[in-house]
Amino acid sequence: MSTAPDSLAELLQSAAAMQASGRSVLKTMLGLGEVEVGTSEKRCVYSEDKIRLYRYAPLARSAGLKPLLICYAMVNRPYLLDLQPDRSFIRELLHAGLDVYLLDWGYPDGADRFSSFDEYVDGYLRRCVEFVLKEHAIDSLTLLGVCQGGTMSLCYTALHPTQVAQLITMVTPVDFKTPENLLSKWAQHIDIGLLTQSGNVSGDFLNLVYLSLMPFRLTQQKYVNLLQMQGDRVQLENFMRMEKWIFDSPDQPATAFREFIQWFFQENRLIRGELTLAGKPVRLKDITAPLLNIFASKDHLVPPSASIPLGAHIGSKDYEALEIDAGHIGLYVGGKTRKTVPAAVTAWLQKRN
Amino acid sequence: MSAQGPFSGAHAFSAGFLKAWVDQAGAIQDFLARLADQSSAGLPPSMPPPHLAPWKDFVDRLGMGSVNPAEMFPGVPALGLGREYQETAQRLLDLSRQFQQRYAEFAQQNAAVMQDAFHVMKKRVDAAPQALKSPAELYDAWIDCAEGAYAQAAHSDGFARLLAELCNISSAFKVERGKLTEQLARHLDLPSRAEVDSLHRQVRALTAALRAAPSPRGKPTKRAKK
Numbered sequence: 181m182s183t184a185p186d187s188l189a190e191l192l193q194s195a196a197a198m199q200a201s202g203r204s205v206l207k208t209m210l211g212l213g214e215v216e217v218g219t220s221e222k223r224c225v226y227s228e229d230k231i232r233l234y235r236y237a238p239l240a241r242s243a244g245l246k247p248l249l250i251c252y253a254m255v256n257r258p259y260l261l262d263l264q265p266d267r268s269f270i271r272e273l274l275h276a277g278l279d280v281y282l283l284d285w286g287y288p289d290g291a292d293r294f295s296s297f298d299e300y301v302d303g304y305l306r307r308c309v310e311f312v313l314k315e316h317a318i319d320s321l322t323l324l325g326v327c328q329g330g331t332m333s334l335c336y337t338a339l340h341p342t343q344v345a346q347l348i349t350m351v352t353p354v355d356f357k358t359p360e361n362l363l364s365k366w367a368q369h370i371d372i373g374l375l376t377q378s379g380n381v382s383g384d385f386l387n388l389v390y391l392s393l394m395p396f397r398l399t400q401q402k403y404v405n406l407l408q409m410q411g412d413r414v415q416l417e418n419f420m421r422m423e424k425w426i427f428d429s430p431d432q433p434a435t436a437f438r439e440f441i442q443w444f445f446q447e448n449r450l451i452r453g454e455l456t457l458a459g460k461p462v463r464l465k466d467i468t469a470p471l472l473n474i475f476a477s478k479d480h481l482v483p484p485s486a487s488i489p490l491g492a493h494i495g496s497k498d499y500e501a502l503e504i505d506a507g508h509i510g511l512y513v514g515g516k517t518r519k520t521v522p523a524a525v526t527a528w529l530q531k532r533n
Numbered sequence: 534m535s536a537q538g539p540f541s542g543a544h545a546f547s548a549g550f551l552k553a554w555v556d557q558a559g560a561i562q563d564f565l566a567r568l569a570d571q572s573s574a575g576l577p578p579s580m581p582p583p584h585l586a587p588w589k590d591f592v593d594r595l596g597m598g599s600v601n602p603a604e605m606f607p608g609v610p611a612l613g614l615g616r617e618y619q620e621t622a623q624r625l626l627d628l629s630r631q632f633q634q635r636y637a638e639f640a641q642q643n644a645a646v647m648q649d650a651f652h653v654m655k656k657r658v659d660a661a662p663q664a665l666k667s668p669a670e671l672y673d674a675w676i677d678c679a680e681g682a683y684a685q686a687a688h689s690d691g692f693a694r695l696l697a698e699l700c701n702i703s704s705a706f707k708v709e710r711g712k713l714t715e716q717l718a719r720h721l722d723l724p725s726r727a728e729v730d731s732l733h734r735q736v737r738a739l740t741a742a743l744r745a746a747p748s749p750r751g752k753p754t755k756r757a758k759k
Contacts, residue, residue: 194668291733362687371696374704378711379726392696393687396679404672 194219204411218259230286243277260419268317272522288433298457318343353486360483367445374436383429470498479508628706650682
């Protein structure tokens with residue numbers, strides 16, 4: 181590498197500029213305070229143990245579509261979908277006239293360590309679905325599952341096909357053993373029984389795993405880029421909201437987590453048709469509802485290869501796969517996608533109304 | 534009583550042993566006398582207790598003072614009153630060692646990743662020296678190279694196995710540590726994990742029974758007459 185005098189001068193100049201920007205960033209951050217997340221108006225309509233079912237206040241005239249229940253993942257907090265008013269997947273759906281419900285799994289603690297995966301799917305999720313159906317006096321609703329919540333939604337729809345009129349899966353793993361799936365590769369040799377023997381798996385452990393997927397970008401470059409924000413308050417608030425969300429991972433209930441890792445990651449039971457929940461076989465072929473499968477081309481957590489095979493395994497004749505040029509998170513909060521993805525969801529639902 | 538004269542010519546081990554025995558008797562007498570005497574209630578916080586000090590001297594003279602007994606005879610089961618604690622302590626020690634070994638391998642692997650990244654970066658800069666115009670671009674290029682090298686290693690089976698071993702050893706350590714915590718909680722009459730788990734299981738069983746029970750037929754409630 182050359183260190184010509186002009187390069188050196190440029191280096192020093194750049195370092196000075198970064199130092200100035202860094203000072204400005206720190207000064208602005210000192211006055212930021214606590215950032216707000218999940219600000220769209222909602223009320224809790226059903227609760228049980230740690231879980232909460234929220235119904236969002238409408239923001240537009242009803243589009244006359246079936247109520248939409250969002251089943252988010254247990255491994256992260258669902259406010260990513262309503263991070264801030266101008267970056268809110270949920271708000272966009274509300275603006276389109278949808279009646280949106282959100283299932284929040286909460287923060288499991290020691291009292292939940294024996295709760296099994298099927299209790300989450302065929303217990304909590306089922307009772308939330310039944311609550312919405314009863315509330316609206318209808319037989320079926322639209323279910324939208326995100327990431328692990330998508331996998332849970334697939335299981336639920338396979339178990340209760342008549343209750344789901346339309347199913348939308350977003351960045352959802354179906355085939356857990358594809359060559360691009362780094363998380364899966366790491367999970368293969370983990371003694372998951374031993375890991376969960378001493379209780380719930382901490383959110384910090386999950387965070388460490390996520391960071392380890394791209395350590396240089398996620399622990400270094402991101403913060404160097406932060407220094408280049410020139411003390412822009414809005415940008416810094418956005419950054420802090422995302423930072424808060426990233427490290428706000430709930431502890432995982434030991435039994436359910438063990439079962440999820442073993443059955444899905446290690447044994448790939450769902451796609452192999454070998455999964456049984458609550459004593460009933462979970463067959464993807466039993467899913468006959470129209471299905472929209474959205475995946476992100478740059479997803480490092482759930483690579484496209486983990487989501488794409490879904491279409492070949494379900495019983496539905498109305499299947500659409502939608503590839504979005506984004507990452508796992510950018511799908512919801514990215515510059516363009518935060519508008520285009522909810523619009524695509526709404527359009528797909530309207531066509532099937 | 535003196536142990537010096539009669540044992541002085543005997544085998545060093547026997548002499549040491551008997552001297553410790555005799556000294557211990559004296560130390561116990563002294564210790565009991567001090568306990569009985571309220572004026573000397575504030576005994577010095579020495580470890581081991583004064584009456585065991587002769588044994589410590591004996592062990593030290595044999596050159597075994599700073600050695601963990603479990604380390605002297607590896608594989609031999611622990612004996613006596615504190616055997617459960619000894620075994621747990623030994624397992625914790627073993628697991629710590631295993632973790633250190635694996636972590637050293639892991640650090641080596643990461644060092645190799647950094648080396649690979651550096652080579653890739655050098656090739657990239659050598660191939661197009663003018664392409665990276667600013668330090669920021671140079672830094673971003675370095676991150677790309679580092680992530681590329683890391684991804685290659687991280688996808689390998691060896692990396693996955695090593696990572697899993699680190700995780701499994703940590704999990705085993707946590708289990709052993711939990712046993713000690715459990716014992717401590719019982720000694721202090723505090724709610725232990727096992728006790729709380731047992732209660733959770735009971736609550737879960739009750740909840741399940743309640744859900745399974747047929748819902749009581751709602752009888753029309755009579756309004757109270759005003």
